[in-house]
Amino acid sequence: MTQTLLDRVWDTHTVRRFPSGDCQLLIGLHLVHEVTSPQAFQMLRERGLKVLCPDRTFATFDHIVPTENPARPFADAMAETMAAHLEASCKELGITLFDPASGRQGVVHVIGPELGLTQPGMTIACGDSHTATHGALGAVAFGIGTRQVRDVLATQCLRLAKPRLRQVRVEGALGRGVGAKDVILAIIRRLGVKGGIGFAYEYAGAAVRAMSVEDRLTVCNMSIEGGARFGYVCPDDTTVGYLCGRPYVPKGEAFDRAAAGWKALASDPDARYDDVVTLDAPAIPPMVTWGINPGQSVGIDERIPDPAAVPADERSAAEEALAYMGFKAGQPVAGTPIQVAFIGSCTNGRLEDLRAAAKVARGRKVAPGVRALVVPGSQQVARDAEAEGLDEVFRQAGFEWRRAGCSMCLAMNPDKLKDRELCAGSSNRNFKGRMGSPVGRTLLMSPTMVAAAAVAGHVTDVREFQ
Numbered sequence: 001m002t003q004t005l006l007d008r009v010w011d012t013h014t015v016r017r018f019p020s021g022d023c024q025l026l027i028g029l030h031l032v033h034e035v036t037s038p039q040a041f042q043m044l045r046e047r048g049l050k051v052l053c054p055d056r057t058f059a060t061f062d063h064i065v066p067t068e069n070p071a072r073p074f075a076d077a078m079a080e081t082m083a084a085h086l087e088a089s090c091k092e093l094g095i096t097l098f099d100p101a102s103g104r105q106g107v108v109h110v111i112g113p114e115l116g117l118t119q120p121g122m123t124i125a126c127g128d129s130h131t132a133t134h135g136a137l138g139a140v141a142f143g144i145g146t147r148q149v150r151d152v153l154a155t156q157c158l159r160l161a162k163p164r165l166r167q168v169r170v171e172g173a174l175g176r177g178v179g180a181k182d183v184i185l186a187i188i189r190r191l192g193v194k195g196g197i198g199f200a201y202e203y204a205g206a207a208v209r210a211m212s213v214e215d216r217l218t219v220c221n222m223s224i225e226g227g228a229r230f231g232y233v234c235p236d237d238t239t240v241g242y243l244c245g246r247p248y249v250p251k252g253e254a255f256d257r258a259a260a261g262w263k264a265l266a267s268d269p270d271a272r273y274d275d276v277v278t279l280d281a282p283a284i285p286p287m288v289t290w291g292i293n294p295g296q297s298v299g300i301d302e303r304i305p306d307p308a309a310v311p312a313d314e315r316s317a318a319e320e321a322l323a324y325m326g327f328k329a330g331q332p333v334a335g336t337p338i339q340v341a342f343i344g345s346c347t348n349g350r351l352e353d354l355r356a357a358a359k360v361a362r363g364r365k366v367a368p369g370v371r372a373l374v375v376p377g378s379q380q381v382a383r384d385a386e387a388e389g390l391d392e393v394f395r396q397a398g399f400e401w402r403r404a405g406c407s408m409c410l411a412m413n414p415d416k417l418k419d420r421e422l423c424a425g426s427s428n429r430n431f432k433g434r435m436g437s438p439v440g441r442t443l444l445m446s447p448t449m450v451a452a453a454a455v456a457g458h459v460t461d462v463r464e465f466q
């Protein structure tokens with residue numbers, strides 16, 4: 001019988017099946033951060049329970065870390081309490097914590113792959129919506145709530161229903177100036193922010209196969225924005241090459257054996273899917289969101305849609321988005337003035353993202369009146385970027401070079417929009433108030449498009465800068 005990667009991973013991790021069809025699934029890796037874990041640790045204590053598999057549990061600080069000055073104690077008392085709580089819990093329960101002193105701290109979805117904790121065929125859970133990021137390496141990875149964090153800490157298992165599987169094929173070669181962020185924004189625009197409900201997405205096709213692991217991480221990261229439970233890419237030589245030599249990956253012959261096993265997990269060529277959707281890669285332009293969900297996007301050459309012209313079930317959301325953003329139906333998205341540019345997050349805060357953005361910034365200047373931040377996704381990304389001189393490229397162009405963290409993506413730290421500021425951001429959510437001001441506005445785009453917008457002072461086509 002033919003199988004998909006999802007079938008293989010699900011079957012090998014199923015502890016038992018319930019009459020309802022739900023499964024008790026063993027979780028191979030549990031990633032923890034400071035925001036969703038304190039209550040879970042407290043619930044554990046109240047029941048007198050220990051962490052069942054501390055060696056499969058890893059923690060870091062990301063959301064609350066001030067990126068300008070991460071020295072302790074944090075100025076924000078709430079942030080300091082959260083950090084201290086995580087430190088105490090990890091010490092008490094034997095969990096490895098990647099704090100700033102470890103040199104391995106960073107956004108949880110950046111450090112997992114970077115350290116080789118994330119490996120093909122794993123089941124991975126984390127109390128964070130964007131856990132699907134890890135699917136780029138062929139893992140089945142999903143976000144969980146605080147009670148489920150407690151359950152995984154105590155039992156290393158979760159009760160779950162297996163989602164249906166949609167293969168999303170992106171065929172052909174991407175055009176100049178078009179990258180992984182544009183691909184996932186185009187997918188979400190096509191299928192809708194609710195289109196993936198009940199599904200997992202298997203990303204495939206020539207354009208996905210040609211992507212680096214960093215690019216695949218960007219695509220998988222936003223699976224949840226399209227409503228999918230998780231997303232993944234089948235492991236291949238690119239995956240194996242990325243993992244080789246990473247700290248938590250087997251070495252020598254053990255690596256060769258592991259690599260052969262990883263590649264064997266890939267879906268069979270004639271595997272069956274519940275649905276297959278195909279996108280034409282050459283037709284995808286640089287994308288920009290104009291609204292308040294990641295599905296409300298257009299190509300850089302397009303105009304912001306008229307609610308009267310969108311499907312009836314999207315009309316009121318389009319009207320609400322136009323009102324919040326202060327845009328008019330039919331206005332071109334190119335030329336929209338910005339006040340803030342943010343390059344970073346678990347979507348686009350990796351070394352490749354910074355390299356690509358630095359190429360645009362090199363020899364240019366941030367436009368007057370624009371506040372531009374570059375926030376590496378991890379301490380390792382920061383070190384690698386600094387070794388290549390990328391920090392200097394950004395500084396000379398007028399960008400602020402920050403320390404690792406989530407920064408403005410969710411603004412649970414001092415990096416926030418003010419009032420009605422409009423931010424060109426490389427993150428993953430453009431929800432109302434997402435970046436710290438209840439009336440602040442976000443336009444999602446690729447990191448190169450953010451860099452181009454920063455120097456132009458308005459939304460512009462990155463292809464004119466290359």
Ligand code: SF4
Nearest residue numbers: 130345346406409410
């Ligand atoms: S970078 Fe943003 S989306 Fe990613 S974990 Fe941090 S807050 Fe969440």
